[in-house]
Amino acid sequence: MLKIVAVCGHGLGSSLVLKMTLDNVITEMGINALLETTSVTEATGALLNCDIIVTTEELAKLIDAPTGKPLVTVKNLLNVEEVGKKIYDAVKAHYPREISK
């Protein structure tokens, strides 16, 4: 199972919103993934132990993604089309076997 981590400033606001939007789209897209949230300051450990990192464009510049690990950036955290398409593209490009549909 893929592990996707949503990152925001404090790990309790935007990242939760993002997690819920992801929750609403990934199953539908046939992606089996565990979703976690974290903050920019606590992110280092979580980033090493995940498969995909998702965050806002604003915060992406503060995140030091481990080499080769996809960093997905979104603009509108509530938009299921945007979030869904970006996460699907990242899974397809990096972990195509994880898509069951």
Add this chain to the structure above:
Amino acid sequence: MTNLRDSLNEKTMLLKVSAGDWEEAVVIGGQLLVDVGAVEPRYIDAIIRFTREYGPYYVIAPGLAMPHARPEDGVLETCFSLVTLKEPVEFGNKNNDPVDVLIFLSAVDNTSHIEAIKQVVTLFSNQQNFEKIRKAAHYSEVLELLEEMGATENITN
């Protein structure tokens, strides 16, 4: 307090108010949380300080901000407040500016507000609901909308 409807009431909503800039908007909504005893006044300073440090990390969708700081920045209770602005303000978030709807959050930990955040997502990911909140002139209109949502939840569950 895990339900949005437990937080939002006459005391925690200010609709169609004027704010000169993002900082003033943050003070208005933060003060609502101070007044109901959900946060200490330093919570507002923390939001402003973090905004300057990290950028407007809580502007989550076009026109919508969810300002908040951390539990250790003076949170006493998990709570929400809602502010809508007559004229939108710029937060410096190029994708989602300008902002005219602000839902403030104070969370005592990382989990107590999860159900309420789900409601925030349900509420604002629906463009019709978003517009209703944006246009609401009286807090009772927002409460009605939340009640409608609650009714729908009960049916679907």
